[in-house]
Amino acid sequence: MNEIKSSHTVKLPVKDGCVYNKSIEKFISHFEIVSFDVFDTLLFRKTLRPEGIFHYIECKTNDKGFAERRIKAEEIARNINFMRHKSHETTLTDIYQVLYEDFVQQTQGMERELDAERHFLRCYTKNKEIYDIARSLNKKIIAISDMYLPxxxxxxxxxxxxxxxxxxxxxxxxxxxxxYKGNGSIYPLVCRELNISPEQIVHFGDNYNSDLAQSISSGISAVHTSTVMKELLSDSRLNLDTINIIKDKNNFESNIILGLMAKRHTEGYFDKNPSIKMFGYLYSGLLMIAFIKNILEISKKENIKKILLMTRDGFVIKRVMDALGISDIDYEIFWSSRRMCLAPLLSQPSQYDLAFPILFPYRDGASYNLKNDLERLYLKVPVDFKNIEEDDYATYIDKIKNMDVFWSHVIDDERDCYLGYLEEEIGSTPLSQVAFVDVGWGLSSHQAIDALLNKEITGFYVGTREGAYATPKIHGILFQEGKPTELSNAIMSGVELVELMFSDSSPSAIRMKKDGQKYYPVLETRNAADVSRDWYVHEIHHYMMDFISDISPYFSIMSADTLKDMSAESMFNIITNATSNEQEVLGEIPHAREVGHSNFLPISNWWRMEKPHVEPADEPQDNSPDPQAGWTQAEKDSFALYGRILPRSEKIGRQVLNPIVGKNRADWLIKTWNRNKRKIKSYMK
Structure with missing residues (x-):
């Protein structure tokens, strides 16, 4: 028998003072030669499927249809070889001779594909550790591959x-x-070439037939290994429904996104806090690039030259745009808040119907006090001010609406300062080429700015709800004016999750002030509840920026529509079909619907998992008796939420527990208590 030696050695990694993975070392020690498959075993591509390489080339070179032609050319080349040599194997040269007639095109095409392969190929760490152990044992290492590459x-x-x-x-x-491996014929050839018996070889590979069954049939011991993508697609800690939604698209974007995610997964990225990491990395990252890509494409079509990113949501959008290296449009932070945009309208009686219901909202069972409201809104209280107090909301609003002179006195200076700030930020750019960007929903701030400028300005939003302010220049990227209905209803039922992605730890702006020639925001003091949310926001943004860093090299060649569709379906799935861990972890994050105020409750207080009901068109009228006839509204609400009418004791318990531990945890506590209570009653009998 020939003496077999290896020229490469490595030092084994050490963990807790012990040599790493003794069991593998013991297994390998019985063999003289360790054999590996190459693709998906020693190396993996950062793509969902191998064909992702071809989609990448197509998008990068703008050669429409290249991926399909390349796949077809390989099929033809294999068929030609079968007719000539009774073999379905082929070479890269054969494939490109089918693809192009011109020799220069053939050569350039092969070089381009090899460069793409090199760009996407990475070492599969899990199997590299087996390789390292083999090297440390001074085993001869070979590779066996069914591949068209030389x-x-x-x-x-x-x-x-x-x-x-x-x-x-x-x-x-x-x-x-x-x-080749597929028919098992290559294994006897390997033994002959190496002058060694099959019993002295062990082979590792991911293909059940060619790497396991065929090698064993040849007398060679084999180990069936997993793949990077299989490990991702079978990880039950993650929301596999969302991952499969993206997988089933089978386009360039899905290939890249899941390929990058699989790379992170095999590196252990999702081992700790998988739900938070997936929410930050995939859901938040995908929505952010879909939003920005659509903004850029529409801006190009509509000749938008400057976009103003409204605070506080604008801070994270700017951070992402900076990381993506966006340079084909001007963008900057624009200090804004609902209060800042709407308060100046108090000096415009024609806008009272917009401003008053938002600045002075109805509060169930509350009395109304103008002095308190002025202080809440950070508006100055005149020295000779005569307070207004009312128990009836309609009477209160009627009275304060009939105070034109008062409001002009209170707000004119602030209004002039805000208009000056708007003018400075817009600069010399024509209003027709300026756009505002925010997360969206009702768009009262955008409506206020249009009213102040007396012009319709372009706006970009993740979505706008049914009944939102609308003009031909407003674009809801995922949904607009509540359409498509099912998606809009779903996102609005879990809107706190979207707002979490765009949250920022900076204070909310109250108004602008001018100091010399510069404008500065007057910032609201953040309360403890608002600050406590920062922990979650920073964590989610950190994982989102990991995604942005990974996707950045491919962003410019991705399709806006494809990203939008994938993001919409992913968001619909997490809101309506979250895993139990996603419900628990994300549902416990504190949120305030009124930004800057202390009314913080867990997200689960609002997030409803039920798929939104959409009334079918032209539904025949149901004339059957109403089974809930005679029920009180509270009983109907209880049945809608819990499928039964809650007893008074449980209702009180939920009112206490929901704000503290969230709806899902409250459900569990109450069910546990009821179950134990029944056992105790049974025992007492």
């Missing part, structure tokens, strides 16, 4: 990723003899 090229790819094998056996070398 053995020399495969060797280059391996060495570029820190893997050095002693010999490579590739089907592209032997395809004319119909020798």
């Amino acid at each position: 053995a020399e090229t495969i060797n280059e790819f391996l060495e570029e990723n820190g893997i050095f094998v002693d010999e490579i056996f590739c089907s592209s070398t032997y395809y004319k003899e119909n020798i």
Whole structure:
């Protein structure tokens, strides 16, 4: 028997003072040669499927239809070889001779594909550890691959990723003899070439037939390994429904996104806090790039030159745009808040119907005091001020609406300062080429700015709800004016999750002030409840920026519509079909619907998991008796939420528990209590 030696050695990693993975070392020690499959075993591509490489080339070169032609060319090349050599194996040269007639195009095309392969290939760490153990034992290491690439090229790819094998056996070398792993014929050839018996070889590979069944049939021991993508797609800690929604798209964008996610997954990225990480990395990152990509495409069509990112949501949008290296449009932060936009309208009686219901909202069972409201809104209280107090909301609003002179006195200076700030930020850019960007929903702030400027300005929003302010220049990226209905209803039922993605830890702006020639925001003091939310916001933004860093090289060649569709379906799924861990972890994050105020409750207080009901068109009228006839509204609400009418004791318990632990945890506590209570009663009998 020939003496087999290896020229490459490595030092084994050490954990807790022990040599890493003794069981693998013991297993490998019984063999003289350790053999590996290459693609999806020693190396993996950062794409969902191997064809993702072709989609990447198509998008990068703007060669429409290239991916489909490349796939077809390989199929034809394999068929030609089968007719000639009774072999379905082929080579890269054969494929490109089918794809192009011109020799220069063939050469350039092959170089382009090899560059793309090199860009996406990475070492599969899990199997590299087996390789390292084999090296430490001074075993001879070989690679066996069914691949159309030349053995020399495969060797280059391996060495570029820190893997050095002693010999490579590739089907592209032997395809004319119909020798490859798939039919098992390459394994006896390996034994003959190495002058060694099958019992002295162990083979590792991911393909059940060619790497496991065929090698075992040849007398070679084999280990069936997993793949990076299989591990991601089977990780039950993650929301696999969302992952499969993206997987089933099978386009360039889905290939890249899941390929990058799989790379992170195999590195252990999702091992701790998987739900928060997936929410930040995938949901938040995908929505953010879909939003920005659509803004850029529409801006180009409509000749928008400057976009103003409204605070506080604008801070994270700017951070992402900076990271993506956006340079084809001017963008900057624009200090804003609902209070800042709407308060100046108090000097315009024609806008009272917009401003008053938002600035002075109805509060169930409350009395109304103008002095308190002025202080709440940070408006100055005149020295000779005569307070107004009312128990009836309609009477209160009627009275304060009939105070034109008072409101002009109170707000004129602030209004003039705000208009000056608007003018400075817009600068010399024509209003027709300016756009505002915010997360969206009712758009009262945008409506107020249009009223102040007496002009319709372009706006970009994640979505606008049914009944929202609308003009031809307003764009809801995922949904607009509540359409499509099912998506709009779903997102509005879990809107706190979207707002969490765009949250920022900076204070809310009250108004602008001018100091010399510069404008500055007057900021609201943040309360403890608002600050306590920062922990979650920073964590989610950190994972989102990981996604942005990963996706940045591909962002410019991605499709706005494709990203929008994937993000819409992903958001619909998490809101209506979250995993139990997503419900628990995300549902416990504190949220305030009135930004800057202390009315903080867990997100689960509002987030409803039920899929929104959409009335079908032209539904025949149901004339059957109402089964809830005679019920009180409270009983109807109880039945709608819980499927039964709650007893008074449980109703009180939920009122106490929901704000503290969230609806889902409250459900569990009450069910546990009821179950134990029944056991106690049964025991007492």
